[in-house]
């Protein structure tokens with residue numbers, strides 16, 4: 018008999034040589050229908066693998082990351098089969114699953130293939146898939162494996178096999194096709210119902226420029242046709258909402274290779290937008306008892322040796338800045354925390370004065386490889402809406418609740434409605450991985466969980482996901498396209514108070530260590546604005562958007578009067594611009610729409626005479642005619658609705 022343990026901890030016995038599929042069938046038919054791959058003792062296996070020892074078994078469906086991986090890995094086999102069939106004499110190399118589909122690297126020799134061939138290949142893949150060929154996995158000796166590929170003159174596969182250990186070489190067969198493979202397939206080809214090849218690109222064998230250039234064919238596949246249609250729509254929508262594209266159209270930010278990669282330059286409209294976000298948060302923070310502090314952009318290397326950042330990240334980040342004087346070394350600030358610890362240390366504290374909450378929009382610099390840089394989401398310099406709270410252990414629960422309120426206020430004001438909280442605790446089986454006493458950890462974890470519950474948040478607990486220095490609470494936000502982002506983090510820290518010897522005097526006049534909380538509702542201003550742009554498609558909340566109204570005079574003779582209306586709006590703190598260009602009204606409206614301006618006010622003869630204006634809303638909605646004072650009231654009311662007081 019086999020003793021099988023499931024992820025929920027349940028242990029059950031099964032006949033020796035039972036397969037994951039049989040085990041799933043004995044649990045429920047629904048499960049058996051849905052599982053497409055499995056893992057045994059941490060290793061990828063087939064659903065048809067005969068189990069011959071006790072162990073931990075996990076099932077995966079299409080909904081799991083591992084299920085998708087098996088699905089796409091199997092689809093790569095299918096793609097390779099069709100390529101070999103359609104392009105005689107080509108040589109297959111490697112074809113893995115990736116986070117969003119799969120690819121295969123092929124040496125096409127003197128044959129050519131292009132995007133024009135995609136539909137022919139896709140159709141043939143589906144045609145073969147329909148026959149429900151099983152993926153059969155088998156071991157093969159090194160000699161036989163090399164013979165198999167030598168016959169086809171495939172030096173690439175031979176090279177791969179030569180680097181493998183005899184006895185650990187496996188092939189996978191389906192239909193009339195065989196490939197060298199490490200395993201992890203779906204049961205049969207029939208599950209693949211929709212395929213789309215997405216692009217072709219050049220790739221060097223083993224990623225080395227000195228090697229032969231191969232052709233990389235990318236694709237994605239799904240168990241249902243509708244999922245492919247949805248995916249293509251998603252890609253289209255994501256392209257339209259790309260913050261790099263919209264950031265340019267809305268004139269928010271730019272990059273310059275002369276300034277340096279990954280260093281955003283904020284244009285006037287972008288700078289104003291950031292200022293509005295900053296003052297919005299500063300106002301709420303002030304009400305919550307935070308105090309603003311300011312710290313420099315560089316710090317002595319000693320500071321980061323003391324904090325431990327240098328030992329951990331120093332080698333792989335920006336290198337120290339040297340001065341003309343000997344022995345002086347400074348680092349670009351990678352984090353604000355050490356600076357804030359030193360600000361705390363500038364005086365002696367009594368328990369009566371805690372908590373102390375220091376906030377700073379602090380710009381930090383972190384080295385990212387150039388290939389990792391992406392718009393505003395991965396940059397080398399960014400500004401955190403950082404704050405550090407120094408408090409007693411008894412104050413942790415209240416402080417957490419206050420920070421949760423602040424984070425929720427940020428989400429509500431900016432239209433993020435779909436989020437969950439993740440509580441990251443330590444792994445109690447590996448206590449020596451963490452610093453801080455048992456009792457402190459227990460207290461802090463309790464404080465976080467209770468605060469999360471008391472605030473009525475939907476949350477899940479992840480064991481072993483805490484930082485080595487303390488437990489944390491993260492917010493996972495779903496954007497309008499269903500993508501999940503981590504936004505807003507609250508972390509307890511036992512490490513820095515120790516390293517910086519932070520203290521306060523308690524009721525009994527003895528010296529105590531405060532607990533430190535790091536928190537940042539936006540996280541990074543750059544990344545947050547990028548996500549906000551993509552979430553809203555550039556239609557930012559009315560209180561935040563750069564230009565709330567465009568004034569469009571119908572003709573030359575209306576310009577003077579338009580200026581007057583502009584002044585009136587400006588006096589009411591409504592952000593407006595006037596489009597004075599000699600273009601048609603239609604063109605001006607279209608361009609204003611492109612710039613995502615919420616309202617357009619068209620001014621002609623009749624309007625001038627009666628002080629009544631034709632108002633159009635973004636998206637083509639005609640609001641009809643309104644008196645100017647009514648319009649001002651309308652827009653101010655609407656702004657207030659999108660931004661409530663904290």
Ligand SMILES: [Zn+2]
Pocket residue numbers: 090091094189197198199200201202
């Ligand atoms: Zn395979």
Ligand SMILES: [Zn+2]
Pocket residue numbers: 352353354403405535536
């Ligand atoms: Zn910090």
